[in-house]
Amino acid sequence: MYDCIIIGKGPAGISTAIYISRSNLKCLVIGKDGTALKKASKIENYYGFIEPIFGEELYKRGLKQAENQGIELKNDEVIDIEYDNNGFLIKTVNSEYETKTIVLAIGKSRKTSNINGEDKFIGRGISYCAICDGYFFKNKNIAVIGDGEYALHEAEILKRVSNNVTIFTNGNKLPENRSIEIKNVVEGKIDSIRGNNKVESIELENKEKIPIDGIFIAQGIASSIDFAKKLGIFIKDNNIIINNNMETNVPGIYAAGDCTGGLLQISKAIYEGAKCGLSIAKNLKNI
Numbered sequence: 001m002y003d004c005i006i007i008g009k010g011p012a013g014i015s016t017a018i019y020i021s022r023s024n025l026k027c028l029v030i031g032k033d034g035t036a037l038k039k040a041s042k043i044e045n046y047y048g049f050i051e052p053i054f055g056e057e058l059y060k061r062g063l064k065q066a067e068n069q070g071i072e073l074k075n076d077e078v079i080d081i082e083y084d085n086n087g088f089l090i091k092t093v094n095s096e097y098e099t100k101t102i103v104l105a106i107g108k109s110r111k112t113s114n115i116n117g118e119d120k121f122i123g124r125g126i127s128y129c130a131i132c133d134g135y136f137f138k139n140k141n142i143a144v145i146g147d148g149e150y151a152l153h154e155a156e157i158l159k160r161v162s163n164n165v166t167i168f169t170n171g172n173k174l175p176e177n178r179s180i181e182i183k184n185v186v187e188g189k190i191d192s193i194r195g196n197n198k199v200e201s202i203e204l205e206n207k208e209k210i211p212i213d214g215i216f217i218a219q220g221i222a223s224s225i226d227f228a229k230k231l232g233i234f235i236k237d238n239n240i241i242i243n244n245n246m247e248t249n250v251p252g253i254y255a256a257g258d259c260t261g262g263l264l265q266i267s268k269a270i271y272e273g274a275k276c277g278l279s280i281a282k283n284l285k286n287i
């Protein structure tokens with residue numbers, strides 16, 4: 001059992017870990033290789049760098065700094081978080097971990113499929129959380145739109161409520177070495193989501209129309225908003241709401257960095273990480 005698991009190894013996650021590990025608590029950072037920093041070609045506004053630094057280089061230095069300080073890092077994708085008796089159970093593509101507290105430092109959520117009809121049917125057949133809304137589609141035709149481990153995991157959850165679950169990869173391929181198998185897969189490109197007052201079908205670019213009652217969007221990897229919805233964490237404008245101690249409304253779950261909104265900059269992510277690490281240490285050690 002970890003004292004804290006930090007999800008995300010960008011500036012917010014690493015900064016949190018540095019502050020927690022110095023408080024002699026058992027912590028783990030789990031993150032997929034990918035951060036907003038990798039998209040930042042040149043950074044010129046961060047303190048202390050005389051020459052511009054590439055975002056990717058800064059990211060690698062952060063990981064190295066954490067390693068040098070003995071912080072445990074795992075390169076993995078978190079696909080689910082559940083409550084368990086003593087805290088939380090974090091499920092990744094490769095493993096499961098128990099922890100007393102969690103920090104969501106998973107960057108900015110950018111979740112939409114951009115498929116024609118998505119906006120129109122949100123809440124009328126389109127959902128973003130299998131565990132929250134799957135039951136509404138008991139024994140119905142259910143589609144999961146996505147092509148990664150997260151989509152497979154959502155489909156696996158939905159198989160508990162219906163035998164008719166199909167993954168629509170929208171022109172992409174499922175991962176070759178996938179952890180979950182699913183029988184019904186449609187690989188054709190999606191043209192649109194159709195219906196009158198609610199979802200009725202998915203139309204492919206080849207004009208094939210497939211009757212569907214419920215659609216779960218699970219593109220890419222699970223975002224802060226996906227986890228927030230599953231866990232009952234309050235969000236506003238797609239940002240996680242935190243208090244002054246970086247706590248969400250769910251006891252034991254904290255958040256830091258871009259996923260809390262506001263200024264989307266490295267300096268703010270580092271500041272929130274530091275504050276979050278100190279807050280967790282204070283709460284766990286009763287100091």
Ligand SMILES: Cc1cc2nc3c(=O)[nH]c(=O)nc-3n(C[C@H](O)[C@H](O)[C@H](O)COP(=O)(O)OP(=O)(O)OC[C@H]3O[C@@H](n4cnc5c(N)ncnc54)[C@H](O)[C@@H]3O)c2cc1C
Pocket residue numbers: 007008009010011012013030031032033034035036037038039040041042043044045046076077078079105106107108221222223256257258259263264265266267269
């Ligand atoms: C093009 C571009 C240019 C930028 N330029 C600047 C600049 O010049 N100066 C500046 O200060 N800021 C800049 N930024 C912003 C800066 O990159 C972000 O503010 C900063 O990276 C936020 O840090 P973070 O730790 O909150 O999130 P991120 O750096 O995005 O890290 C999120 C982490 O969470 C992981 N993750 C997400 N979901 C999961 C999951 N399900 N399972 C496991 N891991 C997961 C990711 O893989 C990643 O490790 C720029 C951003 C972009 C996109």
